[in-house]
Amino acid sequence: MSDDEDVEQFETADSGASTTIPMQAGNVRKGGFMVIKGRPTKVIDVTTSKTGKHGHAKCHFTATDIFTGKKMEELVPSSHNLEVPIVSREDYTLVDLNDEGFLGLMDDSGNVREDLKLPSGHDDAEALARQIQAQWDEGKELVLTVLKSMGEEQVNATKEAPKQD
């Protein structure tokens, strides 16, 4: 009944081959992700309608860009495919924050990367950046969550590192 090859094998997010996968529009839910105009977005509302009274169903998506927070809309026939971005989150410990806003981030295995800047581009991101800066200046130990999708990465949340006993 279940075809094992079919069930278990698909590319993992890290294989680098593709950053999105196709999915039938009718299956994309509120709270899920989808690509609108080349941007990864999170769906905040879906309504279905029909073209004419006896036509086929269409899905009307309202979504927010996961990096910029911009609101987007899209209308897709529900039997068509659309692209769903692969979204991943990684936690890093903040080890450095220089004057130009570049972050030094260390992952679980101790590797440090320094290619990301403080979030910017819209109000909420700026607020987050200010918060990180302030906490850093206070000398707190911070864990930052980096959101990654479609080749783009941005710090998306901060929390204080759990105290070690």
Added chain:
Amino acid sequence: MTAVEQAAQGLALPSLRANAEATLLEFRRSPHALPACRHILEHSQVTEAQFQAASTLRDAALRDWTALPPQERSGLRQFCLGALLHRTPPPAPVVASQLMSTLAVILKRAWLDDGVDRGAMLSEAEAAVTQASTAAARRIGLQLFAAVISEFSPTTASAMQLPWEFHERCRASLETEFLAGLFAHGSQIARSVAESGAALNATDDNVCVASLRLMSAALAWDFTRDGAAGGPFGFIQPEGHLRPAGNDRDGEAADAVRITPGVGWRETLLAPGAMDWLFRLNTAAHASCARADGASSHGASGSGGNPKVDALAGAARGVVASLCALSGDVFPSAREEPGGETRRRHFAACVRALRAVLLPANAAVALAAAGSATGEENLEDGARALCSLAEVHPVEDFVTPLGAMPGGSTNDAADPGSNDQNALGMLGELTLALIAAGALRGEHEGGAMEESLRMLLDAWGSLIGRVGQFGCPPELANGAAAVFQAYLHGGLAAVAESAYDDDDGQEEEGKAGAAALDERLSLIAPIARAAPDATLPLLRQALDAKKRALAATTANGADPTTALEELWWLARLVPHVLADAFDGEIPLPPDSLAECRARATHEERECPVDALAGEYVQLTCLCLDENARRALSPRLLETLTWGSARWTDTYLMSEDTGGSLHAAIFAHNALGGGGEGRVYRGANKAKPAAFSEAGGGANVLDALLRAAFVCLTAWPGETGVQKAAASTLLPALTRRRALCRTCVNLPAWKQVMDAESVALAHSAAVAGAVPGHQTLHFPPEIHLGLSEALGRAAEGLNDEAQSQEYIARVLTPVGQVLSAVAAAPGDMKHPAGESRAIAVIQALRGSVRATIARSQASVFSFFSQSFEALLAVQRAGAHSAQVSKLILKLTEELVANQACFLGPAHAGVLCRHCLRVVEEYRASGRGKIGATEGGSRSLRAERVKECYKEVKAMLRMLTHVTNSDNDVEDEETARGDSHRGSVLAAAAAGAAASEGRVRGGAGVATSGEALAKVDVAQVVFIGLNTVIPLITDELLTFPKLCHQYFALLAHMLEAYPAKVAALPPDMFNSLMGTLEFGLKHADVEVARESLAAAGAMGSFQHHASVDGRAGLGDHNFLSASSGQGTILARLMRTTLSRMIFEDAGMDLVDAAADALLPLMLVERAAFEGVAGELLAKLEGDAGAQARVVGALRELTTGNGLTDRVDRANKRRFRRNMSTFLTETRSFVRHN
């Protein structure tokens, strides 16, 4: 004065508005507002300022009332009267009406003052009017009385900062002493003016209109509260009279208001000829309007004529409509007057009055259709009056010619031949005229015509609903058939016309739009059923004709939209006619249809009910034919699926629901009582009923199953169709045992089962991902519906082994996918992996929901083996909102559905699993939302909402866990187990060990027993302790979560107070902290639950102290060090201060009393402390202090209160409490 004048005028200008508002507010607050208002009213020429002054006068008078000496109070009244009657120039209408309402308020405020002669206050006004002796003064006097009536009626009363009781006493006083007098006053003036002819010439300065409005106001009084409605001796049908079920009338009762003034009004309203002048006036006024309209309708505008006469006609119509709604004791009872002449005379008079206005129906409808406002109002009022008459008066009166009614025949020149007509004829004529004029067309939606039609159909419905199943008079049945025929044609024409409308509204409004349509159709359904032999064949023909039309259009390549739309409408209508909505009760065929079926069987002819049903099922099965399938639209198919489900619930193999018993009763009756009812299968030799198990039901079931399969598979992406099949049709097909029994053996069932497992296996593969290889794919909620239906079908297997095997067959594919998901946690990061996890969880939820006694054991053993896998999925899916939420919901449903079946050992396993799920959730950190998480505000709001849903699911899970307790205890009692005391917290201990955080909560576990038994309370408290920190202020803004939490808390504190006492201190404190929060909560429901919880704690402590046990022991003194007394004392203080200082209403008094009684008994000292503080607040006001001291004494000792917490005492204390609060609130808050 100038300042106020400027400000009042400035309000209208946006630029000056803010300043003006400030000035006026200042003016209102000023201590000298009263004289200032009087000054302005006397001297200012500015209308706006006068208006402001009049309304400020009212506020100031209310505010300063207690300080005003009696002569000033009456001076105020005199002043208002003077300003109304004697000012030159007379005040502008807006000022006058404000003054009237001010005067009405002042009158009411003085109403209950000591030593006031209430009658004198009213006659003082009347005297002033008579003295002025102008028509204008007369009119003002009448308007003033109307304002007084509306002020005294509690629903329209102004706020006065006084207890409800004040309003209530005013109401009672006015109703018993003055209302009839006011009505008679208005009626007398109206009559004299009408008979002088001044009213119709419009030369009476609107006196007649004002007096008619006063009559209407008096009749609109809310009489029902004294229970005058349809007393036991009234002729009215008892409340629960036969209603077509599924026709939800709650919302419509408003159209048919009953006016029940009681016996006292009989003479005034019903004495022969008492109201004839009114009916004549009504007729004459309308004739005059119609002439004017007729004359002007040649011109451009439709509303010609004299507006004054229009107003007169409107006012007269209002009174007539109120008279039509009369019911109850005002009519002589059947004992006093067996023939009911008085009532029937009144009925005939009302009908004649309506005839004069509404007939000829075509003309009346045409006027409304032309958009004339008067015409529309006329039609609507008429329809409403007819609806009231139909609600109140028996069917026989509707079919009796008017000439044969008491009151005799009249020779009315304007309405010749009326003696041979009856009320039903008028109802029919009007309904048909409305339908013919296109009231069903979309453009009239929400308009006066649709509204009128709705009320008329409602009138038909209430007439039909009240005849017994064999008592439907032929006239009523024929009338109903004619109306239905017209409705069918009108409705088809209307949908055909709107088939191409782009904006349907249906999809946009979603469920609301469909519900509105259903409501409209459910009005016509009982009418169709009143004459099934005539109406059902009509419907069948229409279905057949439209099906042919569709086939024809597809064959010649024409646009099928119109045909589809017409079919769609019929597909919606037919199920309404055939079957009532299935609202969780066992559906039975509607009486008239059951009777029709029985009659057809007896006469051995084709039964119209079954013929129509057959036609409908065939239409649904069109989708089985691949060629025909292309012609059907998703929307049509959705509706057909829904309709087939509705029909199935009532008719398909209804043997095991009592459906045949019902039919047998009718068969019995139809055969004249001699026949033998066919109750059991095989009990007689009669031909099996259509669609029964032996009568071809299996074939229909098979066809519908195949149709469901086609719906699921042949329209990829059309979620609506798939959903209709999976969550409407399939559940209906597996709802009853007979259906399940047949289902499980049909090949079509196997097909559905395979489709589900294939789709589940492919749920990760994305449709279209592999070109040319279209995989079967369902949206997640389809898995839910499908696996629920599959699981439920186990009901049909009697044999234990067979049932086990069947369940295994259903669950094995799910289990395979589940272990695949659990084995590859990394895949969950990938959207495809996530969607596979969601699909499998939904399928599992379906199986859990389908838990039935027969298959419960197999389902549980499957789940108990899958717990590890489920936890693995939860861990891997922690980043995904969907997966987390669904896992929690799955656990919740698992507990909810399984708990009641489980013995102690299994319950323990389940409880342990619950705790682990909660722990896992906490460890995942999903519950913590950083202030800036998500990046943007809207995304963060979404996160909060997700969190709310998750926490709510956990609370519900814990609530359901408490249900599993009953069985454990039952079994223990049954076994006479004496180890109750050693019921141990196996799960708790386990969790405590794994967490290392919870200490001392669990007792000592003895090895064997620890596994066998679970202390449910302990599990819940540990769970709660984990969940409480997750409930943040943000989450508490969701009312559902709040209710859920406090309901659970109240239950736990009531059921397990001893366990609470044994909790570790930090846990106990956090519980009490939330309880205090709940006591202060604004939501009444939350506060009620919290009060119950606090009361439970109090009684526990009280009983413990009586029995000499420790009760809460040290817990009670935890906060003593902080100087706030014991915890119970704090709870009491919180409750008392809320009740005395904060709450305005009396909603919570009973709950608060129940909580306070035990708390007070336990914490006497603290209570005296609170009382002392209360008195200290009143320092310096000896009178008030004395009153409060008295009230306190009454509270604690009144009504023979003793110091026990039992039912009798609680009742006494409730009474004391409400007296106490009424007494104290006014004093304490005044300062």
